[in-house]
Amino acid sequence: MTLQQQVSLQSFNTFGIDAQADYFTAAHSLTEAIEALQWAKAHQQPVLILGGGSNVLLMQDVRGLVLQVSLKGIERLAEDEDTVRLRVGAGEPWHPFVLHCVAQNWGGIENLSLIPGTVGAAPIQNIGAYGVEIKEVLESVEVLDCQDFSLHTFSNAACAFGYRDSIFKQTAQGKYLITAVTFVLQKKPVLHLTYGAIQQTLEAMQVTHPTIQDVSRAVCHIRSTKLPNPQEIGNAGSFFKNPEIDLAHYEQLKTVFPAMPSYAVANPAKVKVPAGWLIEQAGWKGVRQGNVGVHKDQALVLVNYGGAQGSEIVALASQVQAAVRAKFEIDLTPEINYI
Ligand SMILES: Cc1cc2nc3c(=O)[nH]c(=O)nc-3n(C[C@H](O)[C@H](O)[C@H](O)COP(=O)(O)OP(=O)(O)OC[C@H]3O[C@@H](n4cnc5c(N)ncnc54)[C@H](O)[C@@H]3O)c2cc1C
Incomplete structure (x- = not known):
């Protein structure tokens, strides 16, 4: 574990707020995550778990340890004619993961293209866009208990998903570090085109028989024209x-x-x-x-x-x-x- 002191979090949150963390470390493995949590417990330091920092507002300097989750890996667990099951490390960046799936023609998350952040944070607020929410493709969430370091798996039902909500924002808030998420994606994708301007954008792109690649491109186009880019503002x-x-x-x-x-x-x-x-x-x-x-x-x-x-x-x-x-x-x- 590499521990840094007095670290500016400006480049670790998309608001670009220049708050300081007393201590900062990135966990690239389960062992590093446990080591970091053990260190914080032994030194009686509070822990802030961070992914891409795209859904946080740092109101002041952060006391204690900021633990950035950087566990990587996309593992194909099973596959049949219709579906593929993928276990994805919590630190994988969300949009590149979407592009990876879209390129393989695995459908279900193309409408969630270009959402910033990490795979591990996505279940926390049940990310959603253009008529699709992550709960529709999520099988389970693996977590590490921040107090006793035990490992658990939450089924989709146990996550108690709601609109921009889950158990991780309610009774389980701050209790767990999410280490991996398992998804079931469709090899014969059903397209969701009715929400927002997807259909119009596809027409403007002169696409008459859209694929999930087309939908992803249309969503990226709409989002990049509509939403301010955090790298600019x-x-x-x-x-x-x-x-x-x-x-x-x-x-x-x-x-x-x-x-x-x-x-x-x-x-x-x-x-x-x-x-x-x-x-x-x-x-x-x-x-x-x-x-x-x-x-x-x-x-x-x-x-x-x-x-x-x-x-x-x-x-x-x-x-x-x-x-x-x-x-x-x-x-x-x-x-x-x-x-
Ligand atoms: C330009 C822009 C557009 C966006 N569009 C959308 C959108 O269309 N739909 C949508 O739903 N959201 C959207 N978001 C919000 C954001 O992208 C998502 O909420 C994303 O899932 C946050 O991921 P993150 O890794 O950046 O989380 P962070 O901001 O790092 O963390 C968010 C919360 O989760 C906790 N956390 C993070 N990782 C873990 C982990 N591994 N284990 C336990 N706790 C963890 C943190 O402590 C924090 O409380 C947008 C954000 C931006 C900046």
Whole structure:
């Protein structure tokens, strides 16, 4: 284990916040992960587990040990005519893993192309995009208990997946280090084209019989034109979840705001409303306050124009939440993890 002291985390979080970690190490194997956790326990240091840092907001310097998960490897466990089972190290970067599968014509995650971060963090908030969530292809999650270093496997059902949610954000929060994820992908893929602008983009690309490669390319094209690139401007993607509100509340709002968009959800008594639309209507799209702001094209994305402290983002987020609450009586919940 290589332990560094007083390490800037600026290049380890996509917001580009320059917080310091007391100690930092990267675990490339299970042995290194256990060694790091044992060291932290022996020295009574708190541990922050980090993947690609694309879903965290560092509010201040991080006390204790930052443990970056870098366990690699894509292992083909089984295969038949229809499916392939893959066990993937938690530290594999997500998008290159998607491209690897797309190139083999293994379908199921092509709509999740170009999402930043690692494979190990993907189950934590059940990553989703363009009508697909990781829970649809995930078989199990392998974890290391951070206290007693025992190994466990969570089945898909045990992960209690929900919208941008899982047991790892609820009762199991902070208890486990995810070491590997097993997926079942389809060799005769079923395409999901109805969500967002995928169909239109495929038409513009003059694709009449799309493959998963085409879908992945279309998703990458949409995302790179729509979302700010963290390498150019610090951000963590969608800052808030799209709120689910009671149908009665929605119908009452609709009389005042007839253009208010909505999506049906599994529970017929609820409706999902796009948080970006609410923020824009509350007058916050494009607003800049010093080093931070609400992106000019994507109201759901808060940005660091450079040199921001995490506390500036927190203050901006609170004002946005208050404005949406005042106008719509809707509470926005952050999607990202405040550290
Ligand atoms: C431009 C942009 C676009 C995005 N688009 C989407 C999108 O379309 N859909 C979507 O769902 N998300 C999206 N995200 C959010 C983000 O990419 C995902 O949440 C991603 O899964 C985070 O991975 P990460 O490795 O960066 O996690 P990190 O930010 O490093 O960590 C996130 C949380 O998981 C914990 N954690 C990380 N790895 C492990 C591990 N191995 N074991 C235990 N705990 C761990 C951390 O402690 C932290 O609490 C976007 C982000 C950005 C910047």
